[in-house]
Amino acid sequence: xxxxxxxxxxxxxxLKLHYRDYAGPATARLTVICIPGLTxxxxxxxxxxxxxxxxxxxxxxxxxxxGLSEYAKDPFTYTPPHYVRDIAALMDATGQxxxxxxxxxxxxxxxxxxxxxMPQRILGVVLNDVGPEIDxxxxxxxxxxxxxxxxxxxxxxxxxxxxxxxGKIFPDYAGDTWIKMAKxxxxxxxxxxxxxxxxxxxxxxxxxxxGNADLIPFFRSLRRLPALAIRGATSDLLRAEAFNRMxxxxxxxxxxxxxxxxxxxxxxxxxxLSALDAFLDQLPSRLGFFTRLRRAVGSAFFLAxxxxxGVI
Numbered sequence: 150x151x152x153x154x155x156x157x158x159x160x161x162x163x164l165k166l167h168y169r170d171y172a173g174p175a176t177a178r179l180t181v182i183c184i185p186g187l188t189x190x191x192x193x194x195x196x197x198x199x200x201x202x203x204x205x206x207x208x209x210x211x212x213x214x215x216g217l218s219e220y221a222k223d224p225f226t227y228t229p230p231h232y233v234r235d236i237a238a239l240m241d242a243t244g245q246x247x248x249x250x251x252x253x254x255x256x257x258x259x260x261x262x263x264x265x266x267m268p269q270r271i272l273g274v275v276l277n278d279v280g281p282e283i284d285x286x287x288x289x290x291x292x293x294x295x296x297x298x299x300x301x302x303x304x305x306x307x308x309x310x311x312x313x314x315x316g317k318i319f320p321d322y323a324g325d326t327w328i329k330m331a332k333x334x335x336x337x338x339x340x341x342x343x344x345x346x347x348x349x350x351x352x353x354x355x356x357x358x359x360g361n362a363d364l365i366p367f368f369r370s371l372r373r374l375p376a377l378a379i380r381g382a383t384s385d386l387l388r389a390e391a392f393n394r395m396x397x398x399x400x401x402x403x404x405x406x407x408x409x410x411x412x413x414x415x416x417x418x419x420x421x422l423s424a425l426d427a428f429l430d431q432l433p434s435r436l437g438f439f440t441r442l443r444r445a446v447g448s449a450f451f452l453a454x455x456x457x458x459g460v461i
Contacts (some may be wrong), residue, residue, distance in 0.1 A: 153198070153209075158242035160213065161234050162226065167191070167217035168210035168239060171202035178434040179272055180206040181249045184236060184256030186413060187291065187355075188347050190216030192333040193253065196417040197425075205249075205429065210239055212255075214348035216336075224350035232259045237267065246270065247435055251425070253277040254386065254413050258364065265370035265451055268444035273375035273432040275425065278387050278413035280378065280395045281368035287386030287412055296352030298345035300338070307331035307343050318381070318411030369398055370451060373444055377403045377428045379421055381410035403428060 153169040160166050169191045181201055183194040191209040198207045211218040212232055221227060236259060240248060249272045252260030257279035264271050294314060301307045308327035311334060316322075322330070336346040376399060380392045396402050405424040407414040414421050436444075 153202075155217065156243075158239055160231075160238055162221075162231075164213050164219045164221060164235075166210065166213060166219065166235060166239070168208050169194075169198065170243075171198050171207040171209070173202045173204065173206040177204065177206045179247075179249055179429075179432060180208060180243075180245050181251060181429065182236065182239070182245075183207060183209045184232075184250065184252040184259050185209075185212065185215070186254035186256055187351065188215070188295065188345065189253070189334070190346055192216070193415065194251075195333065196415065197251075197422075200417075200422065201425070201429070208239065208243060208245075208248075210236065214351055216346055220348040220350070224348070224353040227348075227351040228354050229255070229258055229262060233262045233266070236263060240270065247272050249273045249275075249429060249432055251275040251277065251416070252279070253416070254279050261364060261367045261371070264374060264376075265367040266448055268370065268373050268448050269436065269441040271374055272434075272436065273377070273428065274371065275377045275379065275428065277379050277416060278381050278384050280387050280391055281364040281398070282388075282391040282394065283364075284386055284388050284391070287384070290385060292352075292355065295355055296349035298349075300342040300344045301335070302342055304328055304331050304335075304343070307335040315411075318383070321409055365398065366451070366455065368395070370447075371399045372401060373447055375428070375432055376401065377405070377424060379405050379407060379414060379416070379424065381412055381414045382406050382408050383410065384412040386412040 153171045156170050157165050157167055183198060185193045190211045194209045198209050201207050213235060214220045214227055247270050250260040257276040260274050264274050301310060308331040311330045312327045334346060335343040337343050378395055380387050396404060407418050407420050
């Protein structure tokens with residue numbers, strides 16, 4: 150397995166945030182940032198990141214309030230606008246003028262916004278099981294357990310808890326795999342018990358209204374750059390009909406469905422890996438001056454329109 154180093158940077162509001170840095174080869178032609186979902190952390194990409202790091206530099210952050218990143222004093226900063234600023238700060242802290250993005254679920258929403266407001270810094274984007282239309286059923290399922298995970302006494306108990314939540318999402322997982330999933334999502338406390346590895350206060354700003362956010366203008370901005378969308382075949386957050394509509398909104402969008410997976414694939418599945426490898430291989434290592442200029446002008450008009458509409 151390709152090794153990584155744990156690194157830290159500071160957010161715009163002073164939080165100490167953690168990321169894994171898989172350096173990749175000295176000749177790596179681009180950097181990929183892998184952004185995890187709502188309750189997940191950098192460990193979500195512990196299989197994907199080493200695979201990609203054979204060719205690219207890979208940065209895998211813990212969003213604020215997750216993993217080794219500091220918890221926010223104000224829980225209402227656990228929102229996409231703050232995550233967007235955090236990822237932009239990560240790019241600046243690591244000297245990345247342009248990157249490719251892979252975003253799972255919430256990470257995909259963050260990626261969409263970044264592509265809309267700073268497309269001149271994005272080489273390409275992958276959305277993992279998320280789009281501009283979020284199904285209320287999936288949101289309701291997530292809300293049913295968010296911030297309510299009970300401490301457990303052993304990794305076996307943690308694995309059983311994960312299996313109860315996600316057994317239908319990963320129907321082919323066996324016993325040892327559930328232990329592996331538990332070690333991605335739980336952490337041992339100083340007192341001994343294991344707990345879910347995130348600040349339960351992230352539940353405070355999470356409401357059903359999250360699904361009513363108008364993400365379509367941000368998603369349409371992906372017409373300016375290379376984009377790949379991946380969907381779990383049985384996902385309850387990104388329905389098949391919504392996935393099909395994404396192609397009509399963004400004709401250049403590449404699409405892949407991962408069989409036997411719900412929300413969300415871990416991207417270690419052969420179908421997903423093959424699609425990611427092909428997509429990243431075709432990205433430019435950097436954007437030319439006129440491409441950056443054209444995208445920057447488009448972003449300025451996009452933001453001005455949102456401001457006029459009172460969205461921002």
